[in-house]
Amino acid sequence: MKPSRFLIAALSGALLAILALPADAATETASSSPLVGRWERVTTCQELVSALTKAGLRKTAPAMLAGNGFVPGTPQQLATKTNICKGAVARRHSHFFTAAGQFGSVDYNGQQVDDGSYRLLDARTVRISDGKFHFRISGRELRLEPVISAAARRKALAFPLKFSTAGWQVAVAFPGHAWKRVPCAQWC
Numbered sequence: 001m002k003p004s005r006f007l008i009a010a011l012s013g014a015l016l017a018i019l020a021l022p023a024d025a026a027t028e029t030a031s032s033s034p035l036v037g038r039w040e041r042v043t044t045c046q047e048l049v050s051a052l053t054k055a056g057l058r059k060t061a062p063a064m065l066a067g068n069g070f071v072p073g074t075p076q077q078l079a080t081k082t083n084i085c086k087g088a089v090a091r092r093h094s095h096f097f098t099a100a101g102q103f104g105s106v107d108y109n110g111q112q113v114d115d116g117s118y119r120l121l122d123a124r125t126v127r128i129s130d131g132k133f134h135f136r137i138s139g140r141e142l143r144l145e146p147v148i149s150a151a152a153r154r155k156a157l158a159f160p161l162k163f164s165t166a167g168w169q170v171a172v173a174f175p176g177h178a179w180k181r182v183p184c185a186q187w188c
Contacts, residue, residue: 131165
C-alpha cells in the first residue's frame with residue numbers, strides 16, 4: 001500500500017518543524033536530571049531569617065517560620081516577638097526529586113510537607129512548582145538560589161503574614177548553604 005500524499009506532506013511538515021527548532025529550545029527531561037535524588041541538611045531559624053532578610057523579604061519571616069518546627073506559634077504571634085528565633089530548634093530537612101518529575105520535602109519527623117513538580121529549564125535552572133531556581137551540583141552537594149520575580153516579591157510584601165511563593169522559594173533554597181545527597185529511601 002502506497003502512503004497518501006497527505007500523509008507524506010504531514011510527516012514532512014512535522015520533520016521540518018522539528019529541524020527548525022533552535023538547539024537550546026529543548027529542555028532536559030526529569031529522568032535524566034542531575035537533581036534526581038534526595039538532598040538533606042540541618043536548617044536553623046536564624047539561617048532562614050538571614051536568607052529572607054538578604055532577599056528583601058524579612059517581613060515574611062513569621063509566615064515562613066510558622067508551623068515548620070523551628071519555633072511554635074502562628075504568623076501573627078511570631079510577628080510580635082522581639083527575637084523571632086529565641087528558643088528555636090535546628091531541624092533536619094530534605095528535598096527529593098524523582099525521575100518522573102515530582103518534587104517534595106521531608107521534615108524532621110520524616111513526613112512529607114511539600115509536593116509538586118519540577119522541570120529543568122536549562123542546565124542550571126529549574127522550575128519547582130511556581131518558583132524558579134538556579135542550581136549547582138558539585139560532587140554530592142546541591143546549592144539552590146531562588147530567582148524571585150518582582151511580582152512575587154510585591155505580593156509577598158503586600159501580605160507578609162500569609163504564605164507566599166517568594167518566601168517559600170527562600171525557604172526551599174536556604175541560599176548560601178549546601179544540601180548533601182543522601183539515600184532516597186522511599187522518597188525517590
